[in-house]
Amino acid sequence: MSETAAPPTIGVPYVPSPAQPVTEWSAAIYQEFQDWPTTKSGDWEWWDPDHLVLRIGSHLGAATEEVFISTSDDELTVAFGNWHTHLPDDGVYDDTDSFRAANAAKELIGDWLAGKVATAVYFSATDGWCGSKFLENPDDREYLADIASIESFNPTRVEVRRARKADWRFFDIVDGHLQEAPQKPGRELKP
Helix, strand or coil, X not given: CCCCCCCCCCCEECCCCCCCCCCHHHXXXXXXXXXXXHXXXXXXXXXXXXXXXXXXXXXXXXXXXXXXXXXXXXXXXXXXXXXXXXXCCCCCCCCCHHHHHXXXXXXXXXXXXXXXXXXXXXXXXXXXEEEEEEECCCCCHHHHHCCHHHHHHCEEEEEEECCCHHHCEEEEEECCEEEECCCCCCCCCXX
């Protein structure tokens, strides 16, 4: 590119065309999601030839915490509720991975949007982020209270996040035990 040429526009609506080239991986992931009804409420963005992002901010007409799907670095990254994962999660990539990764993502996102799963986001007394984890069973208080992996960050509270913010729950962590806590405006981590 010459010094006077404008850099390519990024983070714009994606429309498959030569003006917005993508890698084979990104094109395959895009194709895998085209007929999935949940993506109809989302928007695809083009970031560069190796990076598409799908943002889903509503489900069945109701606003939700935003779900992000990214194709960067020939991985499928799914993020929601201040948590993320890379798919396929076995770390082995081949020509069938776009199908496997997309199906795993659809199941995960479907469970999130349906309220079947949640995330736990831990904070310190100064509201610093301490860590996040995925909750297959959001009502399992024992797993929620298990903070051994982040104990050195001194978490003092946890938010149990679901797709609908009205369904979030808040707990203080006192002597290793959870105590229900009211939401305090502005305490939650901003997405």
